[in-house]
Each structure stands twice: as structure tokens, then as C-alpha cells.
Amino acid sequence: MAGIRAGLVGVGPVGDRIYCCLKEREIPLAEPLRVMATRERREILAGEKVLVREISPELFEDLDVVFFAGREGAKGASVQWGSTAIEAGAYVIDNGGDYRLEPDVPLVVPEVNMDTVTADTRFITSPNCSTTQMCVALAPLHRTARIKRIVVSTYQAASGWGAAGQEQLQAQLGQLAQGQTVEFDPCIFCRPLALDCIPHIDAFLDNLYTKEEMKMVYETQKIFEAPDMGITATAVRVPVEIGHSESINVEFADDMDAATATEILQDCKQSPSVVVIDGPTSDPNYGTVRAKVDLNREPWADHRYIDERAYPSQADILREQYKDQVLVGRVRDDVTRPNTINFWCVADNLRKGAATNVVQIAEEMLKRGLIPT
Ligand SMILES: NC(=O)c1ccc[n+]([C@@H]2O[C@H](COP(=O)([O-])OP(=O)(O)OC[C@H]3O[C@@H](n4cnc5c(N)ncnc54)[C@H](OP(=O)(O)O)[C@@H]3O)[C@@H](O)[C@H]2O)c1
Known part of the structure; x- marks a missing residue:
């Protein structure tokens, strides 16, 4: 399977575990994960020193999937950048709570309701950890x-x-x-x-x-x-x-x-x-x-x-x-x-309550051909 180009927004404990899960679960990546947060620096993620870039529209170009693990609310990552990612052509899988209850947005636990993700879905949300x-x-x-x-x-x-x-x-x-x-x-x-x-x-x-x-x-x-x-x-x-x-x-x-x-x-x-x-x-x-x-x-x-x-x-x-x-x-x-x-x-x-769940969603979308590779 050809790899996908993936991005990660947010490097708190959930972002760290997403980085970890992507490595462990061997989702094929065509290029290194593009990691973004509010400012540029190097950060240790899953034991590796990683370049974190300051989030900007250009960073979403050519991405197939973006995992959002930023904070919630008006100044939060998916409210500010979710539509930019979609307009750039990416599928968005969001850990935050801003869109979970929107009627047209699937709220997914892969073991339970993966079928709510269809060929037309671009934005997927993951539930609250509890x-x-x-x-x-x-x-x-x-x-x-x-x-x-x-x-x-x-x-x-x-x-x-x-x-x-x-x-x-x-x-x-x-x-x-x-x-x-x-x-x-x-x-x-x-x-x-x-x-x-x-x-x-x-x-x-x-x-x-x-x-x-x-x-x-x-x-x-x-x-x-x-x-x-x-x-x-x-x-x-x-x-x-x-x-x-x-x-x-x-x-x-x-x-x-x-x-x-x-x-x-x-x-x-x-x-x-x-x-x-x-x-x-x-x-x-x-x-x-x-x-x-x-x-x-x-x-x-x-x-x-x-x-x-x-x-x-x-x-x-x-x-x-x-x-x-x-x-x-x-x-x-x-x-x-x-x-x-x-x-x-x-x-x-941090894992099944957040990171593992979003990575499993991506894995399942790949398996079902919902993310073209
Ligand atoms: N913690 C949990 O148990 C859990 C479980 C399920 C879901 N969630 C959800 O997962 C998300 C992340 O949780 P967390 O615990 O890892 O949070 P966190 O420790 O607060 O980390 C948030 C990260 O998002 C970045 N960020 C915030 N606003 C941003 C923006 N506008 N643009 C770009 N980056 C932005 C921050 O960047 P800087 O580092 O540059 O400040 C930080 O790296 C939240 O939405 C949370 O509700 C958390």
C-alpha cells in the first residue's frame, strides 16, 4: 500500500500518544508526519526529538489526513484550522469537542459505529475519553x-x-x-x-x-x-x-x-x-x-x-x-x-480515550478505501 501524508496539530499528551500510535501501528506514511502547534520548536514526542512547526495554511498542502489534538473553543485548533485542512484536501479526525454533536459530523468509536463514515465524509470526530x-x-x-x-x-x-x-x-x-x-x-x-x-x-x-x-x-x-x-x-x-x-x-x-x-x-x-x-x-x-x-x-x-x-x-x-x-x-x-x-x-x-481511537479511525478508513492512497 502506498503511504499517506499525515499531519498532527497539537503536541500535548494526546498529540504525543498519536505520534506514538502512528509509529506502533505502522500506518504507512509517505513522508514524515507534519507536526504543528502554536509556535515553532523542537519537542520530544514518543522519545524522539521532533521539529514542531508553527501552524500555517501552507503546512496543510498535499496532506491526506490531519489529526487534530489541539485545545477546544474559539481559539482552539480545529475551530481555527479545521476548514483550512479540508479546503487543502485533507480528511480531518478531531479529538476535541467542538463539532462532536453536529448532526452531519460522524462521532466515531471504530468498534461501534465505523459505518457512519462514508465516502462523502471529510470531518470525523472522536468522543470524549470517558x-x-x-x-x-x-x-x-x-x-x-x-x-x-x-x-x-x-x-x-x-x-x-x-x-x-x-x-x-x-x-x-x-x-x-x-x-x-x-x-x-x-x-x-x-x-x-x-x-x-x-x-x-x-x-x-x-x-x-x-x-x-x-x-x-x-x-x-x-x-x-x-x-x-x-x-x-x-x-x-x-x-x-x-x-x-x-x-x-x-x-x-x-x-x-x-x-x-x-x-x-x-x-x-x-x-x-x-x-x-x-x-x-x-x-x-x-x-x-x-x-x-x-x-x-x-x-x-x-x-x-x-x-x-x-x-x-x-x-x-x-x-x-x-x-x-x-x-x-x-x-x-x-x-x-x-x-x-x-x-x-x-x-x-490518552490512548484508547483519544489517540488510539483516532488512529484506529484512520486505519479503518484506509482499509475501507475511504482515504485514497
Ligand atoms: N487529555 C485527554 O485525556 C483527552 C481525551 C480525549 C480528548 N482530548 C482532547 O484532545 C485535545 C488535546 O488534548 P491534550 O490533553 O493533549 O491538550 P493540551 O495538553 O492542552 O495540548 C494542546 C496542544 O494543542 C496546541 N494548540 C492549542 N491551540 C492551538 C491552535 N489554535 N493552533 C495550533 N495548535 C494549538 C497546543 O500548542 P502549544 O504546545 O504550542 O501551546 C498544544 O500542543 C483536546 O481537544 C482535548 O479536549 C483530550
Whole structure:
């Protein structure tokens, strides 16, 4: 296959992971990725020193695809430069939230609704990170038993705010360790995040939900093409650097229970990108052994000493084999309602929640001949 000419706008943590994914997933590139941001400099991306150019119309010339990973809003990258990229002939795949709910713009999770991208599509959006992982896990269950209602609470990492969010948490943890007063910038997190959980992500709306919570509602309804699907969300920022977790309670219109859901989610044909980590330990000495756990070791090697059952947590998503997966555990029946289950769901917000998703979209478009090479 001849290579494509690709551009990347934005070199925050999402841009860095897009650079990484493009290398790892071997999308054929006809020329080095054209990397742009607000100003020219050299930047380390995926361990390589890369020339970042100041964004300008000429840089979009001859590009086949542009990945946007800039900030959102009127001064953001895709609002300012999206149409320039399209006019120059490129397909745009955008991580930001500015166009996700536009009726003519596909909002895509490749495992769920790739068919919404057609030969006429030029601008494609990728959902909010918490929506993406939830939809990957719920889609196979929805196909089987139709979802009626979702109640979700999120536990979202600092990096969801971008590079500045991650840096702010690191600085605060350092200040705490040294017994110093914790400083915070309320434009990033509205109070100190270190050793606290903040039930406030993005602005409050008139209905007293936050924008982040309503994004999960509207984006999920759009992806599942189910405007009547009942969804209620509580989004919480937690002092974790990378990785979002979600506690999901889901009620189905048709028959469903935890055992059936587990079987479906364990089937990689029905549930691509999902890994179920859920089961009893065989250790008879559970709870009696105190162990030192090396988090860099293979997963689960130490877990028999500390867990009664296996389940995924945010630390697991940083392990190489899970970085592009959605991990599911704690699958159980909701004892208060029929056809209703609870489960726990974890993913890397920067990779499957953003970078991996957009690169998978491009890969799939190439496979389907939607991007000519
Ligand atoms: N972080 C996540 O978990 C996550 C998940 C899903 C989606 N997203 C979305 O992905 C996007 C990137 O996220 P991030 O966390 O990497 O953000 P970030 O750390 O704030 O980085 C933003 C990057 O975009 C560049 N940029 C901003 N405005 C620009 C403009 N007008 N023209 C050109 N470049 C511009 C910045 O350039 P300079 O470096 O020159 O300032 C910076 O490199 C955002 O839209 C975010 O909403 C993020």
C-alpha cells in the first residue's frame, strides 16, 4: 500500500500518544508526519526529538489526513484550522469537542459505529475519553439486549485536563511530600487535587450537571443512535495521573444478567478491545499475607497475595499489554432490578480515550478505501 501524508496539530499528551500510535501501528506514511502547534520548536514526542512547526495554511498542502489534538473553543485548533485542512484536501479526525454533536459530523468509536463514515465524509470526530471507553464496553451488550438506562460515575485522571493538569497534580504531590502548602491554579482544577476527589469537571450547567457529564449523555446517545436512551452521569476528578475508571450500572430492555454479560465481553469477536479481569483467587491464604508489590512486574503476579478477586485498576492500564484496551471487572447483577448489571471499566484516557481511537479511525478508513492512497 502506498503511504499517506499525515499531519498532527497539537503536541500535548494526546498529540504525543498519536505520534506514538502512528509509529506502533505502522500506518504507512509517505513522508514524515507534519507536526504543528502554536509556535515553532523542537519537542520530544514518543522519545524522539521532533521539529514542531508553527501552524500555517501552507503546512496543510498535499496532506491526506490531519489529526487534530489541539485545545477546544474559539481559539482552539480545529475551530481555527479545521476548514483550512479540508479546503487543502485533507480528511480531518478531531479529538476535541467542538463539532462532536453536529448532526452531519460522524462521532466515531471504530468498534461501534465505523459505518457512519462514508465516502462523502471529510470531518470525523472522536468522543470524549470517558464516553469512548464506556461505549466500547457497552456496545456488545447493547447489540444483544438493548440498553434502557445507564447510571455512570467516573473517576478521571488529571491528564484529562491536558499536560497542565498532569503537571499540576505532580507539583501538588511534591509539595505535600515536602510538607509545603499546596498551590493550585483554579483555571485547571478548582481546588487542590492531591489527596482529594473533585466532583466537578468542566463548567456547571443550568440543570446542575457539569458539561463533562452532559457530554457523556449526548455523545453516547449519538454513538448508539438512541436519543431516548436514559443516561445519568457524575464525573469526578481523582488524583491519578493517567487512566479513567468508571462505575457503570446498566439496565437492559431485554434479558441480561452478569454471567451472560461476562461471556459476551470475554468473546473478542463480539467485544473487540475489551479485556475482562474478574475472577476468584485460588489463594487459600488470602488476607493473611502482607506482601511488597512491585507495580512494574507482570500483572497479577503479586495479586494473589492482596486481592480476594481479580479486578482492573488505573495502574493496570499503564501496562504494555493493556494500553489500548478497555478493562472490565466487578461484573455483577444489580440485586435491586431485573436485567440490570453493575461493572467497573478502566482505560487509558490518552490512548484508547483519544489517540488510539483516532488512529484506529484512520486505519479503518484506509482499509475501507475511504482515504485514497
Ligand atoms: N487529555 C485527554 O485525556 C483527552 C481525551 C480525549 C480528548 N482530548 C482532547 O484532545 C485535545 C488535546 O488534548 P491534550 O490533553 O493533549 O491538550 P493540551 O495538553 O492542552 O495540548 C494542546 C496542544 O494543542 C496546541 N494548540 C492549542 N491551540 C492551538 C491552535 N489554535 N493552533 C495550533 N495548535 C494549538 C497546543 O500548542 P502549544 O504546545 O504550542 O501551546 C498544544 O500542543 C483536546 O481537544 C482535548 O479536549 C483530550
